[in-house]
Amino acid sequence: MSFGGNKMKNYHWATLGCGVIANELAQAMQQNGQNLYSVANRTHSKAVEFAQKYGIKKVYDQIEDVFSDPEVDIIYISTPHNTHIKYLRQALKAGKHVLCEKAITLNSAELAEAKQLAQENHVVLAEAMTIYHMPIYQELSQIISSGRLGALKMLQLNFGSYKDYDMTNRFFNPNLAGGALLDIGVYALSLVRWFMQEKPTQIMSQVKLAPSGVDEQAGILLQNDVGEMATVALTLHAKQPKRATIAFDKGYIEIFDYPRGSKATITYTADGAVEVIEAGSLAQALRYEVNDMQKALAGEPEVMHFDYTWDVMEMMTAIRKQWGLLYPEER
CATH class of the missing domain: 3.40.50.720 (NAD(P)-binding Rossmann-like Domain)
Structure with missing residues (x-):
């Protein structure tokens, strides 16, 4: 279209x-x-x-x-x-x-x-969603498609922020749709969806609620129908590195600061050889989004990856349903 x-x-x-x-x-x-x-x-x-x-x-x-x-x-x-x-x-x-x-x-x-x-x-x-537009992920997708890393097995993702324990700020306030999942978990799940061949169909999770009733801390386990798995650890009151490890049978990829990643390290299983991939710039993150949006208007809507946005929203909705966590607008 x-x-x-x-x-x-x-x-x-x-x-x-x-x-x-x-x-x-x-x-x-x-x-x-x-x-x-x-x-x-x-x-x-x-x-x-x-x-x-x-x-x-x-x-x-x-x-x-x-x-x-x-x-x-x-x-x-x-x-x-x-x-x-x-x-x-x-x-x-x-x-x-x-x-x-x-x-x-x-x-x-x-x-x-x-x-x-x-x-x-x-x-x-x-x-x-910055992840869908950062050049590093386009580059890694090409490497994965070449087959040199083999089949995807497991992803491990961390994201932790230390936010002051103020139940009225946007991070913890249910009236502002606060909580770890919608604020930072969306990045982790978007990265999971980028690398998985298919969306996860099996989801298990645990949550620790803040005094305000929103999710302060969560652990999420995911698996899709082709056996690819992911673990996600989220915290809003304890710092964690924004670290992703994507493990294949012939090697693994490590990315730090993955929401706006520009550098990845690949370690090959057979000989321990390390390859560093660099592409794009953290400082240009919004520019990549703007450029892709303009491409979408010019007839390339697929560059915005709405299908992934849809899958991630379905995951987050299912996870909050497990927790029984509703925002005022949903009651």
């Missing part, structure tokens, strides 16, 4: 939200020789300040005005998780293409609704 335009078109991007990620987006656009077209934010004064910082011409008086602006091609949503579906509905119904921060929705039912709206309005819907 073609969504019109061509790869050289200067698409008009709007940011919905002006936090850390929005700042990175504005910088990525400037690296591309472009500028954000407009900014929408709940607090108008912050939007004005953001626009001045990056030379953005248009600031909306009301956050909803971005949806009715005929000049806007793409909206990047970077508001809290639990607000995504509200803004996705408005953006997609207005015929806007959307790149939405992870986790794209709270659950698979919300994502199914958003997917349907995107199809009905002939627009691209995608999750801003």
